[in-house]
Amino acid sequence: MNDLPDRLRELLLDSGYTIDGVRERLGEVAATALAREETVPALRATRDGDPLGTLIRLWWLGAPVEAPGWLPVDGLAAAGLVTVEGGLVTSAVHLQPWETGGYVVSDRKVRPGDPALREDHVVGAGGASANLAQLVSRRPVERALDLGTGCGVQVLHLADRARRIVATDVNPRALELARLSWALSGVDGVDARQGSLFDPVEGERFDLVVSNPPFVISPRGRFAYRESGFEADGFCRDLVRLAPRFLSPGGTCQLLANWLHVDGEDWRDRVGGWLAGTSCDGWVVQRDVQDPAEYVELWLRDAAEQGTPRYRELYDDWLGWFESMGVTGVGFGWISLYDSGSLDPVVRIEELGQRVELPVGDYVDEVLAAIGATHRLTDEELLGARLAVAAGVLEERVGPPGAEDPSRIVLRQTRGLRRTATVGTVEAALAGVCDGDYPLDPLLAAIAELTGEDPDDLRAKAPEGLRPLLAEGFFHISTG
Structure with a gap:
């Protein structure tokens, strides 16, 4: 039956057998229990015999169901997707809705007490x-x-x-x-x-x-x-x-x-x-x-x-x-x-x-x-680049209450990979002023003048401290 996948897909969608439909029907307690491989709460939530409950029992929980008239049982059995015995239909596969809006077919979920896995077992999406x-x-x-x-x-x-x-x-x-x-x-x-x-x-x-x-x-x-x-x-x-x-x-x-x-x-x-x-x-x-x-x-x-x-x-x-x-x-x-x-x-x-x-x-x-x-960026290229602090980067200063200077300065990403980096005063100062408008070199000169540091020493040391911060996404090079 070449049209079986299309017919089955239409039936699944019409019955609400989707990610959202299953979540809503099971509820938090049954869904959490299923994550622990406990099926009793889910079986209780699907005992009414309606199409959605029946499909969840059949395809997701692997429980036998009475053969409903609306399910193409003969076609499914011929395709090897279910078995039929004594008026009860049992799934031969696990069929689950997926977040893309599609469906994933695999071998049945294995739970404690089930027979041993076959060597060519096909695991489901997890x-x-x-x-x-x-x-x-x-x-x-x-x-x-x-x-x-x-x-x-x-x-x-x-x-x-x-x-x-x-x-x-x-x-x-x-x-x-x-x-x-x-x-x-x-x-x-x-x-x-x-x-x-x-x-x-x-x-x-x-x-x-x-x-x-x-x-x-x-x-x-x-x-x-x-x-x-x-x-x-x-x-x-x-x-x-x-x-x-x-x-x-x-x-x-x-x-x-x-x-x-x-x-x-x-x-x-x-x-x-x-x-x-x-x-x-x-x-x-x-x-x-x-x-x-x-x-x-x-x-x-x-x-x-x-x-x-x-x-x-x-x-x-x-x-x-x-x-x-x-x-x-x-x-x-x-x-x-x-x-x-x-x-x-x-x-x-x-x-x-x-x-x-x-x-x-x-x-x-x-x-x-x-x-x-x-x-691959040379030190000279880095000093000539216009850096900008990435969106979502925060600065945290840690130290004893009332201390004039912090004992530790941390840059923290609130977006992306959410990395953290402990930095020195120069890198922290740059994080406060780098907005993509000015090259790094004159900003370092200004910081040297404010801190009393030797501008040539600062210029020589800065690339080593900034390179990992740039690679890790705390700063990026502005092209605007």
């Missing part, structure tokens, strides 16, 4: 999917690649800004469900290809590459959706090193990754080594770090293996493997590569544990541009 979607640049592109598309969710976000999209996955079942996600969401023309890493697109180039890869670091690859079978964090390493070969000039690659923290090694050196030699500007952000036990527990819960007979065995084996490599933690974060065309690429590696303004994709191109431009 926190990592949303995280990547928030990170990716919003600029329109000609060609985009979604590497490791899974259930196809990133394509839904790319559809309104990429003229052509290629989506790949090593798992043929993932591509099967992704195609259904796209059909239900009204997205057509996606070129879906099976294969690992960049094998399906050898010799091609893209303006944008995005990937939520199988980044989980484990002793062996048991589940295709999360583990690659590569040694340790080698899959993410190879992905980063290979990506530049597939970027068009000015192209960007953005992905999520895990990396190891190893005893006696700085994680920045480890991940920085992945980017060395790529000839691209790079930005690595560590958003979280888990100790080995936390990490193992997270992914055993993810596969609903907590409480099973093999739980202790799997837990001990995984921890022993980490111990054999000297692992002290596992980092999670973002990696962005930008083919700037420069012969002097720059890589910035940092930790951002604070809440940031979303979506990062609205300003990520500015972040990458600032990192590269600041690195």
